[in-house]
Amino acid sequence: MAGSEIERLIQLLARLPGLGPRSARRAVLALFSRRAALFDPLMEAMARAAESVRVCSVCGNIDSSDPCAICADEARDGAQICVVENVASLWAMERTGAFRGRYHVLGGLLSALDGVGPDELGIERLLARAASSGAREIILATPATVEGQTTAHYIAQRLAGRGVAISGLAQGVPMGGELDYLDDGTIGAALAARRAL
């Protein structure tokens, strides 16, 4: 049907999250029909990114510099470290603009099933960083799933008694959340954590 180079490109694009064989095919056709506007700039952007993008040796974020822009930013509060599952979570947190501290990317969650233990997540590195950086608060922002909460619980236990405050994201009704559409767990948690008005 199409040349092997085109087929290969389709196969690789189909491996990206959110793309299947059909959408990868459409993407490749778009790339070749808009070669100067899309294909060439994309290839150039990838070459640049391949050269410059690296994992931050301090927090695990990806950026064009190491340490990353967040770790290098003197204006950010080193006393707060927000622990997140992955870079996607870090970016989501940054988009809110609500946090002005620093991050620590675990690169996963504890999972007996997948054989992910404390060593795989570099928990020791986090403990060492919490001690050496003079952090006063560790915010555990792992997801509100069983694995996310297990991981948060484990880290909280390991940090206990080290003179650092440990906190987690509040659980409750999301913005715009109608009770009728929310699951029982969320409503129960919101009720238990109710606050005086």
Added chain:
Amino acid sequence: MAGSEIERLIQLLARLPGLGPRSARRAVLALFSRRAALFDPLMEAMARAAESVRVCSVCGNIDSSDPCAICADEARDGAQICVVENVASLWAMERTGAFRGRYHVLGGLLSALDGVGPDELGIERLLARAASSGAREIILATPATVEGQTTAHYIAQRLAGRGVAISGLAQGVPMGGELDYLDDGTIGAALAARRAL
């Protein structure tokens, strides 16, 4: 949030059909978290494709050779030319394996609104090819939309009286189509084109 190289990559990926800013972000994170398995092969595949992929000067298909594999295939029947809107249509037709002739890619459809006339679609080139290649049948496989059928009608008129058979795809009930879910136009066309059993 992320370095400018990463942002640029996200912006470019978001321009692909089927991808928005959010899925482009997920794709970029997947690319960097699986660098050796995904990012590097994709960059290599793009570099190869950029070098080798070109538009076939005979039919308008894209392939690693010019003329393309279909035009160069002696086993295919040069007496039949299937006229399609774009390369995506050509590939869709090829996937069926039902057609063993050759193609002609218009690169669009007649559209007064978008200022696409016969010159933009290279209709003269198609007429010249139909005459010089000794084709006996031109199959107009433009889509069953107003513009697709207008384009087919125009080409059919221009080809009339040149001693070449002109045909179009049959219209009717699609495979697995339940009448209750089909539009009136499709049912009407299927009824009008009913065949003896």
